[in-house]
Amino acid sequence: SLTYDANSKLLALEDASFDELMNLSQINKLTQNLVGESNPNFTPQPRETSTVMIKKLFETGLQQTKQHKFPEALKSISLALEMSQRKRAPWEAFAVQLQEVQFMLKNRVDLCLVQGRFVDALQDLEFLQNTGLTTSDVFIRKTDALIKLQQFELAKVECERGLSLDPSNVKLKALHMESTRRLAEYNG
Template sequence: MSISLGYDPKSKAISVGEDSVGDESLALEVKQLNTLTQELIAAGSDVPPQPSPQTFNKDMSMMIKKMYESGVQSFKQGKFAESAKQFSIGLEMISRRQKFESFQGTLQELNLFLMSRADAYLKTKEYLKAFSDADMLIGMMMCTPENFLRRGVANYFLGNYEAARADYQRGLAFGENNQRLQAELDIVLDKILEENGDYLENEKL
């Protein structure tokens, strides 16, 4: 299979030829390659610096931290919609970090903001958005019980009771003494019993 690509020597950007325009996978790869190329050019060196805490953009970190603190403050004041918006802005800022920066540091920021935004979405009853954030968190932090709690609560209010039960049970596998998970599991088991009428009582044991 031949692929038609174009190259702009001035911008150093690659473009997809007309015969490959419909290939979304190829278009995404080209876009990512162009992003890396532009950031490498902006770095002003042939080889990007070794990712480390020392090369992490401190100014960006400070702005991201301030945005997080603003979101937390709004959450504490009960301004949940505003809080979710601030966490979204923070996530956008994180996504604008240079791709050659330390991913470990970026991952920590992502986890912090996604957890906080998921909590804000649960408060504003935007359960599908909360589910999406919690699902992403589980993909990054499988062993964190609270992320299963977040997704479980979202599933519960979306009417996905069996999925919620599975989330709570998985969360308890990583934190068997988590009282909130156990309480939510009891609630969803009662709901399943109420909905189906044929739920086995020993499932609650």
């Protein structure tokens, strides 16, 4: 039987099947976000207050980058990203949210690469690829990160895919030669 807890505002179901549980968790998540919504006339438009906060943090990050304060810049931008994940309601326009995240991630990737944090950069680059950003600069950076991580087979696979989408890219061609050479060395 379905029960409703008036305090937490959550629904629960005894002996729920897998599909029912999924449904319930979706409803509960929306409910929790609704409860936290202060504006009674909310719309899918991204909340202005959140946007301002995120933008401010991001701009701080950019400033610090200009000043070559890379670790601090990384922190600021990461915080901005965290905000964009936490402070946005599930019903806010996804397209806007995604663009926001992707834009910030691109900056974070470069900051990570500059500081030699290759595994972190790789994660962000994979996120960008998974969410539809398949431009050459993503492949260039990912190949570079993989080479630095000594994953030469994976690097070769990446730059070959990059070249398939942009066959005349000079940088990718150079990276392909490098990853092939390093792979041959790796194999004695």
